[in-house]
Amino acid sequence: MKGEKFSILNVLSYLILILWAISTISPFLWVINNSFKTTSEILLNSLSFPKELSFRNYQQLGNYGNINMFKGFFNSFIISGSVVLLVLFISSLASFVLSRFDFRINKTFNSFATLAMLVPTFSIVIPALILVRKLGISGSYLSLILPQTALNLPFAILVLSSFMITLPKELEESALIDGANFLTILFKIILPLSIPGIVTVAIFVFLWSYNDLFMSMILIPIREKQPICVLLSLVSSIYGTNYGAMMSALVITIIPVLILYISLQEFVIKGLTAGAIKG
Amino acid sequence: MFSQTKKYVLIFLIPSLILISTFVYYPLFSTIFYSFYNWRDFSNFRKFIGLGNYERLIKDVAVHKAIINTFIMLITVILFQVGFALILALMVHYLQKGYKFFRTVYFFPVTISGTAIGLMFYLAYGYEYGFLNSILTFFGKDKIIWITENSALFMVLIPIIWQYVGFYFVIFLAALSKIPQDFYDSALIDGASKIYSAVYISIPLIWDVIAVSLSLAIVGTFKVFDIVYVITGGGPMNASQVLGTYLHSVAFTGQNQGYGSAIGTLIIFLGLLLSVITNKFLKRDRITY
Numbered sequence: 106m107k108g109e110k111f112s113i114l115n116v117l118s119y120l121i122l123i124l125w126a127i128s129t130i131s132p133f134l135w136v137i138n139n140s141f142k143t144t145s146e147i148l149l150n151s152l153s154f155p156k157e158l159s160f161r162n163y164q165q166l167g168n169y170g171n172i173n174m175f176k177g178f179f180n181s182f183i184i185s186g187s188v189v190l191l192v193l194f195i196s197s198l199a200s201f202v203l204s205r206f207d208f209r210i211n212k213t214f215n216s217f218a219t220l221a222m223l224v225p226t227f228s229i230v231i232p233a234l235i236l237v238r239k240l241g242i243s244g245s246y247l248s249l250i251l252p253q254t255a256l257n258l259p260f261a262i263l264v265l266s267s268f269m270i271t272l273p274k275e276l277e278e279s280a281l282i283d284g285a286n287f288l289t290i291l292f293k294i295i296l297p298l299s300i301p302g303i304v305t306v307a308i309f310v311f312l313w314s315y316n317d318l319f320m321s322m323i324l325i326p327i328r329e330k331q332p333i334c335v336l337l338s339l340v341s342s343i344y345g346t347n348y349g350a351m352m353s354a355l356v357i358t359i360i361p362v363l364i365l366y367i368s369l370q371e372f373v374i375k376g377l378t379a380g381a382i383k384g
Numbered sequence: 385m386f387s388q389t390k391k392y393v394l395i396f397l398i399p400s401l402i403l404i405s406t407f408v409y410y411p412l413f414s415t416i417f418y419s420f421y422n423w424r425d426f427s428n429f430r431k432f433i434g435l436g437n438y439e440r441l442i443k444d445v446a447v448h449k450a451i452i453n454t455f456i457m458l459i460t461v462i463l464f465q466v467g468f469a470l471i472l473a474l475m476v477h478y479l480q481k482g483y484k485f486f487r488t489v490y491f492f493p494v495t496i497s498g499t500a501i502g503l504m505f506y507l508a509y510g511y512e513y514g515f516l517n518s519i520l521t522f523f524g525k526d527k528i529i530w531i532t533e534n535s536a537l538f539m540v541l542i543p544i545i546w547q548y549v550g551f552y553f554v555i556f557l558a559a560l561s562k563i564p565q566d567f568y569d570s571a572l573i574d575g576a577s578k579i580y581s582a583v584y585i586s587i588p589l590i591w592d593v594i595a596v597s598l599s600l601a602i603v604g605t606f607k608v609f610d611i612v613y614v615i616t617g618g619g620p621m622n623a624s625q626v627l628g629t630y631l632h633s634v635a636f637t638g639q640n641q642g643y644g645s646a647i648g649t650l651i652i653f654l655g656l657l658l659s660v661i662t663n664k665f666l667k668r669d670r671i672t673y
Binding site for chain 2: 114115118119121122125126128129130131132133135136147148150151152195196198199201202206208210214217218221223224225226227228229230231232233234235236251252254255256258259262287312315316317318319323334337338340341348351352354355358359362363365366370373374377378
């Protein structure tokens with residue numbers, strides 16, 4: 106918009122916008138800064154810069170009490186990685202049917218999936234715990250992977266099928282005439298064209314799974330198999346007054362997400378706005 | 385479209401059907417079923433007690449506190465999270481500068497886990513070393529104990545609201561950028577101020593996006609757990625209790641799964657009820673342009 110450059114309204118707007126930006130970044134900078142300081146240095150003045158760049162806090166994270174943050178990392182990548190792959194595979198099968206065919210059952214299936222999205226995890230966790238025991242997978246990675254996959258499927262199907270529906274129909278019709286079967290059409294034609302949608306789904310599912318605390322801490326009670334988020338929630342009680350170690354635990358938990366966000370930001374924002382604005 | 389005879393492609397739906405039924409719908413109905421039982425310690429024995437758990441639910445002070453807290457959260461989230469995000473988005477929209485910078489910075493906390501955000505604020509509230517008290521000391525003021533029975537709810541609300549402002553900011557900014565420039569130009573010729581055109585042009589034109597955001601925010605307040613669990617655990621004396629943290633302490637710390645299931649059922653019904661109410665209130669004719 107054109108107009109007066111230095112109006113009070115403009116100055117005030119900039120001031121508020123910048124203050125909010127500072128409020129968003131400063132807690133993270135405070136934590137990163139303190140993660141390089143000893144606890145006594147933090148207690149002395151938590152706003153000062155570290156006297157020397159020490160990685161001592163980070164070295165402790167391998168074993169502190171019964172918490173191994175690096176093992177937590179490993180567990181998180183196994184669990185969240187499997188959830189992402191499973192969700193992508195299963196949801197692309199379903200999205201293919203929903204977007205490229207018009208069976209009468211599609212509508213019913215759509216409401217079945219959409220309603221499942223409204224179910225809060227609080228309302229399923231107790232029976233889910235019993236269920237994984239009955240299935241004999243209690244305490245294994247699978248006991249968290251399967252429920253998380255199921256909980257993320259509806260979202261993935263919704264996003265992927267609305268992406269696939271925009272692809273031209275002629276593509277697969279000619280392939281079908283050439284005698285290709287549905288699996289070939291899906292994997293050779295539809296999926297390669299759906300990569301932007303797939304990337305968006307993968308990012309959101311990964312973030313959801315990596316950041317989940319409630320389901321993770323209940324379904325995996327065994328310390329050695331818990332993902333990093335669960336371990337981080339225990340840090341404040343187990344690390345006692347070792348604030349330096351807490352800060353470094355916080356930093357390494359955030360790092361993978363930070364990298365993902367910085368490198369794939371456009372996908373995150375596009376996926377979000379497309380979903381919300383379409384309704 | 386393919387010929388309808390090739391129905392065998394329907395087997396592609398089966399894996400999704402099985403997983404969602406087994407791990408979402410079956411546990412959901414089981415929770416409702418278990419809520420009519422006296423069931424503790426995950427034992428194999430449970431006794432049907434009809435509405436017993438619900439009678440206790442109605443009288444439970446912690447449940448009252450959790451519901452009141454959830455409603456306080458609902459109102460503050462609508463005003464300060466969605467409302468503030470809208471103001472920020474309108475500012476960036478009118479300034480037309482720093483679009484990408486503010487978007488990147490504001491959205492960042494959304495991607496971080498509630499656990500990490502919670503721990504970060506837990507540390508920031510610390511007495512000896514915390515961020516807030518360090519700032520107070522810097523300005524020569526006395527240190528404050530930040531989390532007390534009176535302040536606990538407020539102190540957990542700050543990170544809850546703070547984290548998601550960027551989420552709605554991004555949504556509003558994208559919606560605002562879709563409004564054609566002519567609308568503003570003609571308003572400008574008529575002598576309308578920026579605030580006037582924000583209230584009478586921008587907001588009505590993105591109303592359906594605002595409505596979606598409000599219902600997302602309302603549904604979201606019933607999912608709050610991590611931040612409260614890490615900062616206060618619902619205490620002190622239930623002061624910052626929400627339904628999620630109370631369910632966790634009843635069913636897993638207190639080992640009463642029957643009563644926990646009744647709380648789980650309450651969460652479903654409150655969530656559904658509020659979704660229906662918000663949809664009714666926010667429905668307006670969509671302005672097409």
